[in-house]
Amino acid sequence: MAGSVLRLHDVSVVRDGNPVLQGVDWTVEPDERWVILGPNGAGKTTMLQVAAAAIHPSSGEAVVLGETVGHSDLSELRPLLGFASTALARRIPRTERVLDVVMTAAYAVTGRWNELYEDIDERRARRVLSEWHLDHLAERTFGSLSDGEQKRVQIARSVMTDPEILLLDEPAASLDLGGREELVQLLGGYASDPKSPAIVMVTHHVEEIPLGFNRALLLKDGRVTAAGPIAEVLTSESLSETFGVDVELTETEGRFTARARQATSD
Numbered sequence: 001m002a003g004s005v006l007r008l009h010d011v012s013v014v015r016d017g018n019p020v021l022q023g024v025d026w027t028v029e030p031d032e033r034w035v036i037l038g039p040n041g042a043g044k045t046t047m048l049q050v051a052a053a054a055i056h057p058s059s060g061e062a063v064v065l066g067e068t069v070g071h072s073d074l075s076e077l078r079p080l081l082g083f084a085s086t087a088l089a090r091r092i093p094r095t096e097r098v099l100d101v102v103m104t105a106a107y108a109v110t111g112r113w114n115e116l117y118e119d120i121d122e123r124r125a126r127r128v129l130s131e132w133h134l135d136h137l138a139e140r141t142f143g144s145l146s147d148g149e150q151k152r153v154q155i156a157r158s159v160m161t162d163p164e165i166l167l168l169d170e171p172a173a174s175l176d177l178g179g180r181e182e183l184v185q186l187l188g189g190y191a192s193d194p195k196s197p198a199i200v201m202v203t204h205h206v207e208e209i210p211l212g213f214n215r216a217l218l219l220k221d222g223r224v225t226a227a228g229p230i231a232e233v234l235t236s237e238s239l240s241e242t243f244g245v246d247v248e249l250t251e252t253e254g255r256f257t258a259r260a261r262q263a264t265s266d
């Protein structure tokens, strides 16, 4: 689509009387891949929920894929918004066949089911499974997969409908080193493909930022402390300020690591 995929203008979200997001301005363009970082409770998941049009701003304006949230019927947009989170994954029946977990994402799009669609959807689901290194697991049940495999299935499901924006809430959480690296590598390949949609990923760890991610947004207490090109925004200083810890950030060949600096005694 032409134009921005997401535009937030002076967005605030109040929950239980508490400001969770305050005065957020943010624009996401189709070729951008964003990482959102910030301390626990900073409002990261809430940002994704606004971006997914799952919640309305308490004030300000959110425009998702050209439609203003709260002023338009967004049901037609749903298939164009890919979303993967642990909360969503909990709703997937453990006994469901992996192929069906991915393929059912398409039912919501077509809203119908006949042999022609079955064929097209199954072929697409198998192709998506293969892209996420899951083809050998297509006939297994979701509950029998490892955490890493389940995470990849969630992402495969969220890209099945060929979305225009992909929103990922902590996709590498709870993965061991091998699982994390496999996922980060696959996400890196996906993010680097110009045909891929805009991507927004929330994470707690800079180590989980895949190659190809080109924008970063830092949140603290519901406010954006920095947003823009990743090389400008992700610095030792900005992370230290946002997390309230004296942090040293290192970048090696496009991947990041962060650690707290040792306190020095005078």
Ligand SMILES: Nc1ncnc2c1ncn2[C@@H]1O[C@H](COP(=O)(O)OP(=O)(O)OP(=O)(O)O)[C@@H](O)[C@H]1O
Residues within 6 Å of the ligand: 015, 016, 020, 038, 039, 040, 041, 042, 043, 044, 045, 046, 047
């Ligand atoms: N449904 C809700 N009702 C009341 N408060 C909420 C609700 N959802 C979130 N909050 C509060 O809003 C704040 C931001 O929550 P959010 O989940 O967006 O933060 P986060 O940055 O994703 O946190 P974490 O890193 O811990 O996942 C928190 O203080 C949280 O307790």
